[in-house]
Amino acid sequence: xxxxxxxxxxxxxxxxxxxxxxxxxxxxxxxxxxxxxxxxxxxxxxxxxxxxxxxxxxxxxxxxxxxxxxxxxxxxxxxxxxxxxxxxxxxxxxxxxxxxxxxxxxxxxxxxxxxxxxxxxxxxxxxxxxxxxxxxxxxxxxxxxxxxxxxxxxxxxxxxxxxxxxxxxxxxxxxxxxxxxxxx
Amino acid sequence: xxxxxxxxxxxxxxxxxxxxxxxxxxxxxxxxxxxxxxxxxxxxxxxxxxxxxxxxxxxxxxxxxxxxxxxxxxxxxxxxxxxxxxxxxxxxxxxxxxxxxxxxxxxxxxxxxxxxxxxxxxxxxxxxxxxxxxxxxxxxxxxxxxxxxxxxxxxxxxxxxxxxxxxxxxxxxxxxxxxxxxxxxxxxxxxxxxxxxxxxxxxxxxxxxxxxxxxxxxxxxxxx
Numbered sequence: 001x002x003x004x005x006x007x008x009x010x011x012x013x014x015x016x017x018x019x020x021x022x023x024x025x026x027x028x029x030x031x032x033x034x035x036x037x038x039x040x041x042x043x044x045x046x047x048x049x050x051x052x053x054x055x056x057x058x059x060x061x062x063x064x065x066x067x068x069x070x071x072x073x074x075x076x077x078x079x080x081x082x083x084x085x086x087x088x089x090x091x092x093x094x095x096x097x098x099x100x101x102x103x104x105x106x107x108x109x110x111x112x113x114x115x116x117x118x119x120x121x122x123x124x125x126x127x128x129x130x131x132x133x134x135x136x137x138x139x140x141x142x143x144x145x146x147x148x149x150x151x152x153x154x155x156x157x158x159x160x161x162x163x164x165x166x167x168x169x170x171x172x173x174x175x176x177x178x179x180x181x182x183x184x
Numbered sequence: 185x186x187x188x189x190x191x192x193x194x195x196x197x198x199x200x201x202x203x204x205x206x207x208x209x210x211x212x213x214x215x216x217x218x219x220x221x222x223x224x225x226x227x228x229x230x231x232x233x234x235x236x237x238x239x240x241x242x243x244x245x246x247x248x249x250x251x252x253x254x255x256x257x258x259x260x261x262x263x264x265x266x267x268x269x270x271x272x273x274x275x276x277x278x279x280x281x282x283x284x285x286x287x288x289x290x291x292x293x294x295x296x297x298x299x300x301x302x303x304x305x306x307x308x309x310x311x312x313x314x315x316x317x318x319x320x321x322x323x324x325x326x327x328x329x330x331x332x333x334x335x336x337x338x339x340x341x342x343x344x345x346x347x348x349x350x351x352x353x354x355x356x357x358x359x360x361x362x363x364x365x366x367x368x369x370x371x372x373x374x375x376x377x378x379x380x381x382x383x384x385x386x387x388x389x390x391x392x393x394x395x396x397x398x399x400x401x402x403x404x405x406x407x408x
Contacts, residue, residue: 032250035248036245040245048250049253052254053258056258057258060258117237137245139242160198161197161198164198167234168230171233172233
């Protein structure tokens, strides 16, 4: 959709002039991406909902902050979402210890492996989780992920490599444990 | 064609597992390494399982969507924001209108310019001074005397300084009354009286609003 930036810009301009419908359109175009990223990063529907709401409320009050000449609204919102997630994460860390362990009790299949992966992703450090979400779960290219995260392509590549090694190790441990359990 | 060792294979492992396009030559070298290295085969299998699980999770994530309550909350937020902005705009607008009205009122009803006030005062002085001078003369006897009328009755009314002139349509009454001279002085009439207890008989032109607008002196009497 090559006309998206222009359309986003126009819709935002209309919204700033008081057109509520324009904002509703913008919201419907971008809410899924924002919510998906928040959901994959937090693993919690309620938190993802709150973050999505925070992001768009922020946009309501700071619509002038977006400059269509500097990029797409989707990327802009991704950056805003990331900041809200980091802020929330910082607040959570202040109160709750990070639990990196997880356990899977049933026999493995693809669906359960996916569930195991979801929990393993949530247990990853923030910087690794983000590249896994962007590259593997949202299926962005390295270039796109680098732009969204705000780092070099090489950094994305190395973080993904490291993150996948951690995930594979955790999943392998899970699968091995489950296989042992199933054989009993 | 040289083969690859485990370290080199590890570098390409993620790309292979993510099914990224590889050059055929590189693919051949990696495949050759896999055939001879059990450890790398295990690692690749783990990565392939990870990719399969990722695909399942990604397919689920595509369906993620924020609940409808978020949209409703945003609409409420927008309504509040627009209401707040409208209040601010109306506040500024109201302030500007009030300031403009105040300016217009001040321009319309501001006190007469000094030149007019001086002229009015001069008129009063011309009327009052002869009377005052007559009163200052030493009395031949200690009896109360009444000064002669300062001016014939046909003397014009003198505007009281700093009062609004009568409108053309405004009704007015003339009332004859005795006034303390000090009140005339307080009203801005330049009276140079030695006796502060003196009183003056005058016709006072009273406007529709009950305010005195002009005065015509008839006589002044002293207390002694």
